[in-house]
Amino acid sequence: MEPLAQRLRPRTLDEVCGQQHLLGKNQVFRRTVESGKIPNMIFYGPSGVGKTTVASIIAAGSGMQLHKLNGTTASTSDIKSVLADIGTLGASGGILLYLDEIQYFNKRQQQSLLECVEQGTVTLIASTTENPYFYVYNALLSRCTVFEFKSLTTDDIRTGLRSAAARLGAEDKSPVLIPDDALEYLAQSAGGDMRKALGNLEFAVTAAPVENGCRTITLDMVQQVAVRTAMRYDKLGDDHYDIVSAYQKSMRGSDPDAALHYLGRLLEAGDLPSACRRLMVCACEDVGLAWPQIIPIVKAAVDIANAVGLPEARLPLADAVVLVATAPKSNSAHDGINAAIADIQAGRTGPIPRQLQNKHYDGADAKVKGQHYLYPHDYPNHWTAQQYLPDAIKDRQYYVPGDNKNEQAFAQYWKKIKGEL
Structure with missing residues (x-):
């Protein structure tokens, strides 16, 4: 028997549930479709939200000959079979190709559609559950308009x-x-x-x-x-990246409730590695020097989680997630290393100062003889003024202390030692 979803598929745009940002009466997408001039389009969004339904409704009202292909099973010969109908009596109104799961088409298969799409002999409506900007060939993508279908409420x-x-x-x-x-x-x-x-x-x-x-x-x-609440999750798909992104941003934003929610979603999907990895990254990147002691604490919690496995792993991870979310925040070290790497990538480096080099002799062409390294421990407070950066960037400042108690205390200490107070 035909599945219920197929038997009860909406026959008009008004019957489609959701997607009102596209299907609302005054939306550009709706007006374009109703004009009868169907452009090349890519529908992007999770499964079961109406992409195929909307494409079918468009096809039914277009007057064009409809061909349906699925990227998981279609071959290059299937594409050629569609193109063979171009100019035939049956396709006098044009050809509309609905290509589901286009992300599974390789580059050559996608390229085979380029010429007919550009010439307008075939109108393409493709759908994908993955980000088309990553999975669709650029030349084909540039000839289509992307519309995002959102998860239904x-x-x-x-x-x-x-x-x-x-x-x-x-x-x-x-x-x-x-x-x-x-x-x-x-x-x-x-x-x-x-x-x-x-x-x-x-x-x-x-x-x-x-x-x-x-x-x-x-x-x-x-x-x-329906034994348990369904949750969209694909470790290689957009849902994965959205969840781990929300997970870390919730910890960074000091919202322990949201952080626990996204931790729960990761663990319910069985993705313990992502939960642990992002937790450790957040401890270093977002708490950092505001409370550096948190780094070994989080590492210990992750070690326990991996040792006991799921479902018990949720306990040490929940402890650590709440700790990171409620801890004072600083990204000063994060910004500092990024600024340093940006200089290096831009070629702003220069020779290492002579006093820091790992050699104790000078060539005949050396303008200044001797290493002249000043050993800080030989001086009061274990510090003395000395140039460490290359000449070309000797005045560069990468690290700017955060405004938290910990970093400000260190900053005041060094200002006093260096006589800046």
Whole structure:
């Protein structure tokens, strides 16, 4: 039997749930599609949010001959078969190629579409769950307009489920009743994926007995179908980078609640390495010299987490994440090393000062004989003035003390030693 998601696929743009930033009445995308002049487009977004549905609706109203290919299975010969229809009677209104999962097409396959797309003999609508700017060949990307489809909200899913239940009941002539608690659980457990939500609904409806001419979907039934809240996660995909980015930015922003939330998402996905790596990076980059003692503390927590494994690893990591999030912050060392590397990459280096070189003799051409290194421990307070940077950048300052108590105390100490106070 055809899946419910396919049977109940919206037939007009007004029936599509969500994506109002594209499909709203006054949006440029909507007006362009309704004009009948379909440009080359790439739809980018997670699965189950309406990319294929919108493409199908556009194709149905375009008057063009539709060809559908999937990047996971299509070959170069499949592309040639599509192009062979150019100029035929059946394609007198033009050819619309819907290419799903274009990221799986290699460079040569994508290049094979260039000429026809540029000439307008084929209109391309491609979709991808990955960032097209990383996965789509630049020459093809420059000939298309990218539209981002966003994850559906719980409200969007709830609306779609109500509509699907009503249509399903009408088809089978046995109304489908879904109490609010069951509907809410189905909507939330889908993780923004309408296809998943409809699949779970179909499973529950199939299992529901007909009583008094109706089928009632209970909370217990949907909890058995959708055991746990769905979460989008692909260690090689955009979702991974979005979560780890939010994880570190929440710690940097001193929000322990958000940091724990994103830690939880990483651990629920089983991605212990990313949780540990970003935690250590954040301790060094964002707390840093404001409280340098945190670095070995975080390292110890990570060691414990890796030693005990999941699910117990959540405990030392939660301790460390809250500690990093609530610790004073400083990125002075981070900014300092970045500035130093920028100078090096730009060629601003120069010879190492003679007194710092690892040699104790001078060539015949040396203008100043002798190393002349001043050993700081031979001087009061273990310091004496001496040039350390190369001549070309001798006055460069990379490190600027942060305004936290720890770094300011060190800064005041050295100003006193150097007679700057």
